[in-house]
Amino acid sequence: MSDLNQIIVGYDLWYLKLPVVSARDHGIGRVSGSCEVIVLRLRTEGGIEGFGEASPWSVFTGSPEASFAALDRYIRPFVINRKVSERTAIMADANRAVAHCTEAKAALEAALLDLEGRVSCQPVYALLGGKHCDTIPLSVSLADPDWSSDRALLMRLREDGVRLVKLKTGFAGHGFDLMRLEELARDFPDLAVRVDYNQGLAPEDALAQVREVTTFRPDFIEQPVAAPLYDLMAEIRAAIDVPLLADESVFGPEDMIRASREEICDGVSIKIMKSGGLLRAQETAAIAAANGLTAYGGDMFEAGLAHLAGAHMVAATPAISLGCEFYQARYFLRDDILEEPFPCTGGVVRLPDAPGLGIRPDVGKLDHYSQERTKVA
Ligand SMILES: [Mg+2]
Numbered sequence: 608m609s610d611l612n613q614i615i616v617g618y619d620l621w622y623l624k625l626p627v628v629s630a631r632d633h634g635i636g637r638v639s640g641s642c643e644v645i646v647l648r649l650r651t652e653g654g655i656e657g658f659g660e661a662s663p664w665s666v667f668t669g670s671p672e673a674s675f676a677a678l679d680r681y682i683r684p685f686v687i688n689r690k691v692s693e694r695t696a697i698m699a700d701a702n703r704a705v706a707h708c709t710e711a712k713a714a715l716e717a718a719l720l721d722l723e724g725r726v727s728c729q730p731v732y733a734l735l736g737g738k739h740c741d742t743i744p745l746s747v748s749l750a751d752p753d754w755s756s757d758r759a760l761l762m763r764l765r766e767d768g769v770r771l772v773k774l775k776t777g778f779a780g781h782g783f784d785l786m787r788l789e790e791l792a793r794d795f796p797d798l799a800v801r802v803d804y805n806q807g808l809a810p811e812d813a814l815a816q817v818r819e820v821t822t823f824r825p826d827f828i829e830q831p832v833a834a835p836l837y838d839l840m841a842e843i844r845a846a847i848d849v850p851l852l853a854d855e856s857v858f859g860p861e862d863m864i865r866a867s868r869e870e871i872c873d874g875v876s877i878k879i880m881k882s883g884g885l886l887r888a889q890e891t892a893a894i895a896a897a898n899g900l901t902a903y904g905g906d907m908f909e910a911g912l913a914h915l916a917g918a919h920m921v922a923a924t925p926a927i928s929l930g931c932e933f934y935q936a937r938y939f940l941r942d943d944i945l946e947e948p949f950p951c952t953g954g955v956v957r958l959p960d961a962p963g964l965g966i967r968p969d970v971g972k973l974d975h976y977s978q979e980r981t982k983v984a
Contacts, residue, residue: 611692617650618683622675622979626941631750634777634807636666642908643671646973647678649718657722658968659714660913662880668710677711679981691726694719709883716884717916724963731964735923742955743921744930750775761795768954771799777807781816788823803829806855814843821849830854840871860890867898874901885920896926903929911936911949915964922958944968
């Protein structure tokens, strides 16, 4: 059976703990040892499967336990025994069933789109309006507390053709940030550098420190202060001559409207894990563009399955013009979960054209890294 009237009868979840190669520091916290993601598998009565991933970070969007519970307890009843064609209605029910839990809703929508794409033999980008590009420039973040390790990574990135890097700042003092910016300018002048504080600056220090960083002429400076401090973001934006981007201050369309009105930023990080799905991410980007703001495709600590969903969304969203950050599957995880490597070579992400998300997870790996599993049908 290949029609969209097929009934969804299978709903499996894996709670994964994926080992990582190093610690990563950010203004709001550290990730080390492993990152935790949830994988959802939907299956139709005809045996066709769709996969989605929730990739929360407890200090940023929410906890993996909350994502798992949202999908397992609150969202599951609105998916089982529904038709593949009911994606929009299922998402509306999921949004009513549980507040927040945006990563769980992103996983659900990705799985529904993957399923619909596989049933109708179309890639997910086609279901989102069609792609405007075949490749997306890749930015890799430098966040290792050991700068010598990041310098080794920089050599590897250069060999791999990566030309965009983002320096994570605000976690070990202003002097450490300036030293790294100086070395990047001196030893890696071929790289375009972005700077991201992840809310790391104290309000009283923020403007002076950000102003000094502007002398290095980064492409942009992101989220120097805490997410709710819209007035201070607006003040910093007005005072500097480098674009200021919002990340933690803007989750979805509602925040984007307010951020535009209050002129807190020149651009925004669009993430399906923040917006609660691919369509709401597109909506957020459209509002940014309508207000003259730029955008890039960001991510959380994700595996390749979430990267794929993000890449299809970015490729179908012309308003996102500053590339993407889908680097963790290749440069951060010890072992990704996809059946074949996430497609990023030569400094770009390459969109798969196969139906659905284009690449499936390796179920053996899901079982191997699983801490918990539930299954229906
Ligand atoms: Mg950020």
